[in-house]
Amino acid sequence: MTGAEILIECLKREGVEVMFGYPGGQILPTFDKLYDCSIRFILTRHEQAAAHAAEGYARATGKVGVCIATSGPGATNLVTGIANAFMDSSPLVAITGQVPTTLIGNDAFQEADVTGITRPITKHNYLVKDTRDLARIVREAFYIASSGRPGPVLIDLPSDVQKKEAEFIWPEKVELRGYHPTLYGHPGQIKKALKLIESAKRPIIYAGGGVISAGASFLLTDFARQLQIPVTVTLMGLGCFPGTDELFLGMLGMHGTAYANHAIMESDLIIAIGARFDDRVTGKVDAFAPNAKKIHIDIDPSSISKNVKVDVPIVGDVKNVLGQLLEGVDKKPDTKDWLKHIEYLKKKYPLKYQWKNKLSPQYIIEQLYEITGGDAIITTEVGQNQMWAAQWFRYTQPRTFISSGGLGTMGFGFPAAIGAKVGRPDKLVFDIAGDGSIQMNIQEIATCVCNKIPVKVLILNNGYLGMVRQWQELFYKRRYSYTCLYNPDFVRLVESYGGMGIRVTAKEEVRPAIEQAIKADTVVFIDFHIESEENVFPMVPAGEALNRMIEGLA
Amino acid sequence: MRHTLSLVVENKFGVLARIAGLFSARGYNIASLAVSETLDPTISYMTIVVEAKDEAVLEQIKKQLNKLIDVITVTDFTKKEHIDREMIIAKVVCSTRDKPKLERTLERFVGKIIQCKNDIAIIEAVGDQEQIKKLLEALSTFGIKELVRTGRLAIAY
Numbered sequence: 001m002t003g004a005e006i007l008i009e010c011l012k013r014e015g016v017e018v019m020f021g022y023p024g025g026q027i028l029p030t031f032d033k034l035y036d037c038s039i040r041f042i043l044t045r046h047e048q049a050a051a052h053a054a055e056g057y058a059r060a061t062g063k064v065g066v067c068i069a070t071s072g073p074g075a076t077n078l079v080t081g082i083a084n085a086f087m088d089s090s091p092l093v094a095i096t097g098q099v100p101t102t103l104i105g106n107d108a109f110q111e112a113d114v115t116g117i118t119r120p121i122t123k124h125n126y127l128v129k130d131t132r133d134l135a136r137i138v139r140e141a142f143y144i145a146s147s148g149r150p151g152p153v154l155i156d157l158p159s160d161v162q163k164k165e166a167e168f169i170w171p172e173k174v175e176l177r178g179y180h181p182t183l184y185g186h187p188g189q190i191k192k193a194l195k196l197i198e199s200a201k202r203p204i205i206y207a208g209g210g211v212i213s214a215g216a217s218f219l220l221t222d223f224a225r226q227l228q229i230p231v232t233v234t235l236m237g238l239g240c241f242p243g244t245d246e247l248f249l250g251m252l253g254m255h256g257t258a259y260a261n262h263a264i265m266e267s268d269l270i271i272a273i274g275a276r277f278d279d280r281v282t283g284k285v286d287a288f289a290p291n292a293k294k295i296h297i298d299i300d301p302s303s304i305s306k307n308v309k310v311d312v313p314i315v316g317d318v319k320n321v322l323g324q325l326l327e328g329v330d331k332k333p334d335t336k337d338w339l340k341h342i343e344y345l346k347k348k349y350p351l352k353y354q355w356k357n358k359l360s361p362q363y364i365i366e367q368l369y370e371i372t373g374g375d376a377i378i379t380t381e382v383g384q385n386q387m388w389a390a391q392w393f394r395y396t397q398p399r400t401f402i403s404s405g406g407l408g409t410m411g412f413g414f415p416a417a418i419g420a421k422v423g424r425p426d427k428l429v430f431d432i433a434g435d436g437s438i439q440m441n442i443q444e445i446a447t448c449v450c451n452k453i454p455v456k457v458l459i460l461n462n463g464y465l466g467m468v469r470q471w472q473e474l475f476y477k478r479r480y481s482y483t484c485l486y487n488p489d490f491v492r493l494v495e496s497y498g499g500m501g502i503r504v505t506a507k508e509e510v511r512p513a514i515e516q517a518i519k520a521d522t523v524v525f526i527d528f529h530i531e532s533e534e535n536v537f538p539m540v541p542a543g544e545a546l547n548r549m550i551e552g553l554a
Numbered sequence: 555m556r557h558t559l560s561l562v563v564e565n566k567f568g569v570l571a572r573i574a575g576l577f578s579a580r581g582y583n584i585a586s587l588a589v590s591e592t593l594d595p596t597i598s599y600m601t602i603v604v605e606a607k608d609e610a611v612l613e614q615i616k617k618q619l620n621k622l623i624d625v626i627t628v629t630d631f632t633k634k635e636h637i638d639r640e641m642i643i644a645k646v647v648c649s650t651r652d653k654p655k656l657e658r659t660l661e662r663f664v665g666k667i668i669q670c671k672n673d674i675a676i677i678e679a680v681g682d683q684e685q686i687k688k689l690l691e692a693l694s695t696f697g698i699k700e701l702v703r704t705g706r707l708a709i710a711y
């Protein structure tokens with residue numbers, strides 16, 4: 001078999017059903033084999049979108065996403081998508097063409113040192129120099145991408161390696177002597193954690209994306225309900241615990257709910273599960289939850305005690321560790337008074353917004369939630385749209401909120417929605433976008449139209465790079481330096497590709513527009529002309545303590 | 555504070571770049587690094603001396619190194635009994651008259667003169683950090699023209 005044939009055979013054996021990508025010179029031998037291959041191929045209009053779509057697919061399904069591009073510019077265009085998957089721990093295998101081994105290092109046409117460029121943004125990467133190594137490498141790549149703390153793995157494939165013949169040998173198992181993720185929590189640590197939990201008066205669960213990638217949402221829900229411990233989640237954790245549950249506090253951090261931030265600051269025990277104490281979550285680290293003991297459950301030892309020193313670290317798969325904790329727990333903590341206090345905080349500091357009578361972004365998202373009953377996959381771009389989507393939609397299922405958390409990549413949401421819809425065709429998929437972000441991958445309308453991928457894009461169009469403008473308003477004396485946008489007519493733009501466009505300028509048009517979009521069997525852009533200077537509140541200014549929020553509402 | 559880490563790594567191309575890249579990307583400092591093949595050609599040993607301002611940073615360095623797929627083990631020699639050595643080669647100003655004096659100095663430090671002509675002696679010496687430091691002080695009285703030194707090598711008892 002040729003290298004290209006071996007690659008395709010390996011992908012099939014790994015269960016790959018769909019790939020996203022873009023062809024080019026040095027990946028031609030592989031594309032020739034894709035021409036009559038059973039794996040579905042989605043041609044995006046930019047390689048960056050292929051990487052984001054593969055990640056959207058991975059996060060919606062839990063499977064490994066696969067993207068493919070040519071050497072040089074094709075590969076460098078994947079870089080943002082790979083970095084995004086790295087920061088958000090999404091399982092991704094990226095395959096790139098490379099100039100022939102004989103030309104590597106020669107500054108050949110469309111050559112770039114792709115393993116060099118992607119080294120710090122991949123979990124691991126490979127330059128395949130010999131066709132005989134290919135099957136083993138593909139097998140390892142999928143194993144590394146999907147096990148432990150998931151992440152992207154890149155395989156750089158010179159064109160001669162794709163063409164050369166070798167015997168196909170499928171490695172039955174993967175042996176990597178330097179890679180053994182710890183799967184179960186240490187029994188001694190479990191005991192210590194239980195002791196803290198059982199005696200806590202004001203415990204709080206702080207859950208992140210790790211709960212979702214471990215498939216531990218049900219166990220987390222059990223655990224919190226059984227022990228009556230309130231739950232706050234990170235942006236990446238939305239959906240890991242039902243947003244409709246009484247114990248749910250919403251997201252915490254910079255744009256978290258005030259009651260979540262107050263609750264974690266007042267807590268005496270934080271149980272961090274699959275979360276990493278990111279700076280957007282903790283605010284000023286020295287002032288973060290000063291009276292709380294901290295238990296930290298994470299599969300990645302390097303996430304533990306990186307930003308915040310913890311009392312009981314537990315390295316292990318979140319699902320297993322939650323099982324161990326549930327098995328070992330003797331008595332529930334007495335949280336009655338604490339939950340009463342939480343109720344008080346929720347009443348005292350509710351999420352709210354002004355402009356009740358106008359076309360406000362929060363209202364649009366509330367309506368989307370009501371119309372769908374929460375049964376939809378929401379992707380977002382980055383900025384205000386993302387924060388409003390996090391605050392005003394209630395996520396009840398894991399893998400229904402897909403957003404660029406760590407890297408904060410504008411242009412992520414639309415291709416991610418495409419990937420999510422391809423992976424979950426049974427689901428309604430919405431991208432909540434801004435007028436700035438959507439233009440960073442707007443060419444993907446063509447991908448939707450050609451492949452009949454009916455995602456719905458809700459553009460919260462305020463004519464600004466809204467979040468940057470908000471910072472300029474609050475911290476830079478309203479000097480709106482290059483944040484005011486000149487935009488195309490999004491309705492006519494999407495129509496020119498063959499999709500549907502709806503413009504909404506008044507509050508009463510919101511519901512009919514969303515309903516019409518849902519009925520349409522094509523890609524739809526709804527261009528909401530929202531209040532131009534609406535802000536996201538509450539807000540913890542960067543570097544401030546978590547309970548020092550700006551409310552912003554008179 | 556300086557710490558000596560001993561790494562067993564896969565002997566593959568790119569491993570050194572991964573480790574060096576990790577240090578620069580995360581802002582850690584390498585004081586010295588020595589790497590070579592071992593009896594088993596599939597693995598290499600690396601001795602890395604790192605600068606870490608506190609225990610937490612050292613912990614992170616070790617965890618991050620361990621996270622690399624090509625790193626098989628990381629051993630911290632800070633609290634472990636071990637032997638460490640580094641080697642220097644130097645050009646030292648030395649007339650024929652001074653040669654016996656230089657020889658006597660070197661004897662104290664497991665060193666010797668490799669060559670001596672035109673009033674320049676090329677010397678080699680092996681020792682731990684403290685010994686090398688003292689030797690360099692002693693040699694400076696002769697005048698050091700040029701100096702090369704390896705990174706630290708270390709092995710546990």
